[in-house]
Amino acid sequence: MNKARNPMLIVVGASAGGMAALKVLVAQFSKDFPAPIFVVNHMGPHTTGEALVKILNESGSLSCVHAQHNEKFKRGYIYLAPSDQHMLIVKDKILITKGARENRSRPAIDPLFRSAAVAYGNQVIGIILTGYLDDGTSGMMAIKRCGGTCIAQDPDDASYPDMPQSVISNVGADYCLPVAEMGALLSDLLSRDLPESQPVPEDIVIEAKIAQRVLSDLPSVEALGDQVPYNCPDCGGVLWEIEEEKLLRYRCHTGHAFTSSALLAQQTDKIEETLWVALRMFEERQNLLVKMSNNEGNRSLSSISQRAQDSQVHIERIRTMLKATDKDLHG
Template identity: 55%
Template sequence: MSHSQQKHTTEKVVVIGTSAGGMKALTVLIRQIHDDFPAPILVVQHLAADASGDALLEVLNKQGMIKCHHAVNGSTLENGHLYLAPSDHHLMIDEEHRILTTKGAHENRSRPAIDPLFRSAAVVFSNNVIGILLTGYLDDGTAGMSAIKRCGGICMIQDPQEADYPDMPNNALNHVDVDYCLPLSEMGSLLYDLLAEMPHKKLPIPKDISIETRIAKRVLSDVPAVNALGELVPFNCPGCGGVLWEMENSSSKRYRCHVGHSYTAQNLILEQALKIEETMWTALRMFEERRNMLFTFARDQKGAIKNSALERAHLSQIHIDRIKAILTGDDKGHTVGVHQQNEF
């Protein structure tokens, strides 16, 4: 079979998700992969919106033998190639086994996010998917792992004890019946063994996973679709201000709005904290402007009017002091990890 024919007959796929510490982990894993690898590999590494991912690709191409590229929308998947999600874009797979990159709504506060890739791979390849979750903060990838498992695929995680940042593998281990939890050094040979047993006859895809995948691909985005996925809850989406639904078939608490934003409980709490902080800085600025304006106004007044303006300026100062006390307090400890999770 010619090379041009081979690239159109991909029947199995490996998808990898990672965040903080990902460059080191991916380097160890990709060293074990040769250019005859019998499946395409798609990778989501959490990246800042202004990052290119070039440094990661350069390292992977130097260390391994598999060809590593930026994922290009519309490209056909080829065995023996690795495709890295572009910054500020979700990476997914369409029904024709082509690469799909979108500017869809953030999931778990990330774009690219791991869950959209894992879900789309499960929908397209069913039980011929191997999902791998590596080092990283928080819990992106857990819902995607659950989708792979429910579609009959194989779930593999890096042993949290060796992960530089064990949150992501630990969360998957706690909420998904993963098939393999092992060190990076043992993954390469296992992948070859597992892929040799594929492809299997495809299994039916659960309806909720198909709906979520269609929402992420921007094919479907409406209230009835999300109504079918869960129950309306009294929370607002920090991303767009819309209402949220709690997913019914999720392995852990997870929320979604009809626009497409999706959050695990941890990520929703963190995003709410950031929005609160942003709002309080705005309130602080407005109270300071009001205090200064009242002092300026009072200078030109006399009697009761002057006293009233000074009293209101004093009350503004009280609010300023209270807001500053909150902003400089340590009730924001979790935001430290938030700013680090996009690092390699």
């Protein structure tokens, strides 16, 4: 691969099905690849990510490492976000932060993409791969607004098409193609003149600072949108509604952020959790009432028996709601 005409960097976001897609992507990079590559792949907080580092090292010619805080990045390396931490980019170095989750994830794709857009503007190439829901859409919008280039995996090529389809629908990808064809496209893009530079919008700067935990207060969030009568399902704080063209998002003043789809999914999880607690408490209550009703010395047997029957009614109702919640979650 020829040297890049201009200094560029590549940011990649993936979720469900991401490991297979990333293997195909990195296999196309030559040893002299002229740009650093930053990858966020959704993972659980107790997953180390070492398996993915090993697989990506075995899949291609470039070295893949877990990103380190304040590390100066270099061309020809793949930097993977560590588990349960956000990876951000500032001028010439990487930041690893324990900021609030975005779209129910840490690491999340949006904070990486936004930080890259703020720091490097039109030098950024964003790639969104397979995954559920729509993490990465807001970040890709930031890249687009700052003059960068947006690439989405062809949804027909993705194991889980939600994330690339969301980018295509809400942002409008500059390129939409299978992962196996992205290497040739990147070679071409890195040899071209830079896209036209765009000024960095103030709202993107504010959100990038929030991710760094530099700025997270009421005035900063109020500058982004309007307060709405919803609560953050993670911390209980009030939410502000942010409209980004077709995309509707929500953010609380402590830093949690959600697209409307992610907020709905998190609310559903919280409802299910609450219902299970209520079910356990009603079952325990019913068991106690039944035991009391079996006590021949109890003078209020009819009242206790009726209360036990009432508890059974509540138990059946909660079980019905849990079945409906499970159907809502899993289709």
